[in-house]
Amino acid sequence: MSGIRAQFRLQRDSFALDAEFEAPMRGVTAIFGHSGSGKTTLLRCIAGLERAPGVLHVNDNVWQDEKTFEPVHKRALAYVFQEASLFPHLSVRANLEYGYQRITAAQRKVKPEQVIEWLGLSHLVDRRDVHSLSGGERQRVAIGRALLVSPDILLMDEPLSALDTRSKQEILPYLERLHRELDIPVLYVSHAMDEVTRLADHLVLMEKGKVIASGELHETLARLDLPIAHFDDAGTVIEAIVAQHDEKYHLTRLDFVGGELWVGKVDQPFGSDVRARVLARDVSIATQAPHGSSINNILNARIDEIRDEGPDKVLVRMQVGASQMLLSRITRRSRDHLGLKPGLFVCAQVKSVALMS
Numbered sequence: 490m491s492g493i494r495a496q497f498r499l500q501r502d503s504f505a506l507d508a509e510f511e512a513p514m515r516g517v518t519a520i521f522g523h524s525g526s527g528k529t530t531l532l533r534c535i536a537g538l539e540r541a542p543g544v545l546h547v548n549d550n551v552w553q554d555e556k557t558f559e560p561v562h563k564r565a566l567a568y569v570f571q572e573a574s575l576f577p578h579l580s581v582r583a584n585l586e587y588g589y590q591r592i593t594a595a596q597r598k599v600k601p602e603q604v605i606e607w608l609g610l611s612h613l614v615d616r617r618d619v620h621s622l623s624g625g626e627r628q629r630v631a632i633g634r635a636l637l638v639s640p641d642i643l644l645m646d647e648p649l650s651a652l653d654t655r656s657k658q659e660i661l662p663y664l665e666r667l668h669r670e671l672d673i674p675v676l677y678v679s680h681a682m683d684e685v686t687r688l689a690d691h692l693v694l695m696e697k698g699k700v701i702a703s704g705e706l707h708e709t710l711a712r713l714d715l716p717i718a719h720f721d722d723a724g725t726v727i728e729a730i731v732a733q734h735d736e737k738y739h740l741t742r743l744d745f746v747g748g749e750l751w752v753g754k755v756d757q758p759f760g761s762d763v764r765a766r767v768l769a770r771d772v773s774i775a776t777q778a779p780h781g782s783s784i785n786n787i788l789n790a791r792i793d794e795i796r797d798e799g800p801d802k803v804l805v806r807m808q809v810g811a812s813q814m815l816l817s818r819i820t821r822r823s824r825d826h827l828g829l830k831p832g833l834f835v836c837a838q839v840k841s842v843a844l845m846s
Contacts (some may be wrong), residue, residue, distance in 0.1 A: 493518075493642070493674060495533045497543035505529050506541065510693045510703040514548060517668055517675045517683040519706070521717075522695035528678045531695070532646050535676065536562040538567050547641060563590075566642045567635035571651050573627035575634075581616045584630055588638035595705035598639040607670055608633050608663050625688070629663060643675045649684060664688055682717070686710070686726050686766050687845040711814035713796045713806055718816065723804070723813050724768035731761045740785075745809015751785040752842050759804055764845040769804060769816035771841040776827050786839035790815060792831050794799065805829065807837055815839075 492513050499506040502592055506527050512518040520528045533539040535562055537552070545553040552559045559840065567588075573700060575584050587599055601794060608629045619627065628648055635643060635741055648664075649657045661684075667675075679685055685692065685706075692709040694702040694717065702715050707726050725748070728742035734754065741755040750765060779787065790807035793814070798804050803824050805817045815837050829835070 490745055491548055493676075494544065494546040495531075495535055496545075497531065497541045498531065499534065499539065499541035504532070504698060506698045506771060508695065508698065508700045510700045512674060512676070512693070512703075514674050515624050515672065516690035517677050518689045518691040518693060519689035520678045520693045521685050521694060522678060522680065524680055524696040524729055527698040528680070529646055530698075532568075532644055532676060532678050535642075536566060536644055536773045537564050537810070538568075558675070564721050565640055566644055567638050567640035569628075569632055569635050569643070569645045571647050573624075573631040575619045576626055576631060579619070579824065580614075580753060581610070581619060581630055582606065582614045583623070585614070585637060587634055593612075601637060605634075605638050612660075623656060623659075624652045625743055626771055628652065628660060629779060632667070636667075641673060643673060644740055645675060645677045647678050647680070649679075650682070661687060672683060678810055682720070682722055683845075684714075686724075707814065711816060711817075713794055713804055718769075718804060719798060720816070721770070722768060723816055723818070724766055724771075725816055727765045727813060729763055729765055731757050731759055731763060733759075745810075745813060747813040749786075750789045750839065750842055753845060755844065766843045766845050767815060768841070768843070771813065771817040772817035772840060773838045773840065774805065774807075774816055774817055774819060774823070774827065775836040775838060776829075776833070777825055779838065780839070780844075781819040784838045784840055786842065787810055788815070788837045790835055790837040792829060792833045792835060794831055795829060797821070807835065809837065 492511055508531050517751040530539060530803050535545060543797055545552060545793055551557050585750045605614060610629060610633060612628060688846045689706050692706045692728050693700055702709055712727050727745050729745040731741060732744040733742035740751050740753045743750045743752060788809050790809045793803060793808050796804050801820055802818055803821055807815045809815055
């Protein structure tokens, strides 16, 4: 069986973990939930740092079942913690190569030069004092050190949570590059939806120690039966390509399966892959194509589902093209006034688009 299959049960005082999910062997799987939902405990079970009854299969390898428990050092994984925890007595290069020097040549799948390039560390490798590094630089070195043990899986436990906003913005482009370059799965724990929507391909949603949903990111974000659809920043993700630059108005056209979006000028060449996020609060609905509107992005859509949100609002899910979903949060009065119902063809007016990459 290909992929990752995990199932764990653990009782500790007032907290119970009862979690099960499957994930692909490529791309970033985000384990998302509020603080205390069990994300880190689940990751520690996968690493073997917590011994809990359960099952863990990685491709055809059994790391744990009712008869087997592979200890941490026998699991082909690397773990990046919230704090970088670099070795203070070693230089940047020595920190990077610490694990690399301790595996055989046959086990080495990546080279230090590759990792240094991916993480933008060339100007730092000769530093002897790791204390002089910024928080973002320290975390990049810690990620590089983890990659150089050539793991089959990379586990990342809220790697940006200890960083300030500036350091987070500094490191995110490097994580995006790893997303493109790595040929191994990454399990990425986070409680920050902006990180998840920017980096993840697959989403595991946790609540009170349980996995309440697991699936492709764009599909899971659009499910109205899940709590994340009712967050203030609920929205969907669109995978698109750069199709046109309008130099006069400093705009870029993004094409996706089902339509196009105009956004502020993107400094990327034609054909580049980009990820956009559209929040439900930034989408309004018209039953006829509007005329004389200042909104640049008006998409033909079909209403798929409508759910009440309290006494005054509803959440509308719409399908654009064959598979792209959009969410819109509107008032109940607007729903009734427009006669909105599933199956109705409408115009989705997108007031704002956030580029995630």
